[in-house]
Amino acid sequence: MSKADTLKAIRPITVMYRDTLDAEKLEGYVMMLGDYPPAILHKAVIKTIQESEFLPTVAAIRKNADKLNRFVKAEKDELTAQEAWELVRRKASSVGYERGLNELQGNVLTAAKTIWSSFDPQNGKDYNETSCRSQFIKCYEQLTERKAKNDELAYLIKDDGLLLAEKMKNEEERKQIEAGNAQIKMLPNGHLIETVKEERKPVNLNEILDNADISESGKALLRQAIGR
Numbered sequence: 001m002s003k004a005d006t007l008k009a010i011r012p013i014t015v016m017y018r019d020t021l022d023a024e025k026l027e028g029y030v031m032m033l034g035d036y037p038p039a040i041l042h043k044a045v046i047k048t049i050q051e052s053e054f055l056p057t058v059a060a061i062r063k064n065a066d067k068l069n070r071f072v073k074a075e076k077d078e079l080t081a082q083e084a085w086e087l088v089r090r091k092a093s094s095v096g097y098e099r100g101l102n103e104l105q106g107n108v109l110t111a112a113k114t115i116w117s118s119f120d121p122q123n124g125k126d127y128n129e130t131s132c133r134s135q136f137i138k139c140y141e142q143l144t145e146r147k148a149k150n151d152e153l154a155y156l157i158k159d160d161g162l163l164l165a166e167k168m169k170n171e172e173e174r175k176q177i178e179a180g181n182a183q184i185k186m187l188p189n190g191h192l193i194e195t196v197k198e199e200r201k202p203v204n205l206n207e208i209l210d211n212a213d214i215s216e217s218g219k220a221l222l223r224q225a226i227g228r
Contacts, residue, residue: 006034009041010061017055032058035155036065044068078144079108081137088112088136092119107147111140 007014010029014021021029033041044065048056070077079087087108091100097119104112115132117123157163173195176182185195 003030003034005038006030006041009033009036009038010045012042012045012049013056016049020055029058033061033065036069040065040068040072078147081140081144084108084111084140085133085136092116097121107140107143110143111136114139 007030010033013029014026036044041061044061044067045056047064047068048061052060084107088100088104088111091103095103097116100119101109101112101116115136118127118132157167177195183195184192186192
């Protein structure tokens with residue numbers, strides 16, 4: 001939104017904290033909050049003021065704005081770790097060990113894969129639910145936290161074409177490396193990194209001979225020697 005719209009949306013801050021909010025700091029608030037719809041930002045500012053004893057931070061306002069944004073867009077909340085575990089247990093019991101994973105998705109599926117072998121009927125009495133639950137919840141919470149951080153970063157660069165292009169390039173390189181198309185490269189500082197193998201063009205010997213600074217008879221002899 002425009003600078004004027006952002007200033008209007010955060011006006012309650014300028015009124016309530018006039019003595020502590022100088023022009024330079026206000027400019028910072030405008031710059032770092034200008035990516036929200038005016039109505040969402042205005043409500044978030046009011047809510048954050050109600051929750052704060054002092055001048056609300058940009059981070060606190062953005063946190064409330066994100067919550068309001070998700071609510072207005074009717075986005076589905078992530079399952080809690082306990083809810084996710086109950087879903088996994090239910091699928092393992094009702095659908096069964098062989099097909100249960102097919103009923104899961106996202107972070108629930110990724111975390112479930114780490115403990116799914118425990119539901120194998122052949123394990124018999126070896127199944128330890130407390131241990132499985134603990135391992136699953138720890139993994140699921142880590143995955144959920146990572147996703148939240150990645151979503152924040154994705155939001156930051158969503159309008160930056162250069163960064164988006166660089167991200168896509170790096171993702172493609174990672175896919176190539178994971179597919180086995182990798183090589184080890186040494187950096188100037190001596191550190192070793194894994195990079196995508198460079199595609200080499202086939203050597204065109206005829207073209208090299210045509211451009212070589214030797215006599216035509218010499219070229220003819222070389223062509224004869226290499227079967228060209």
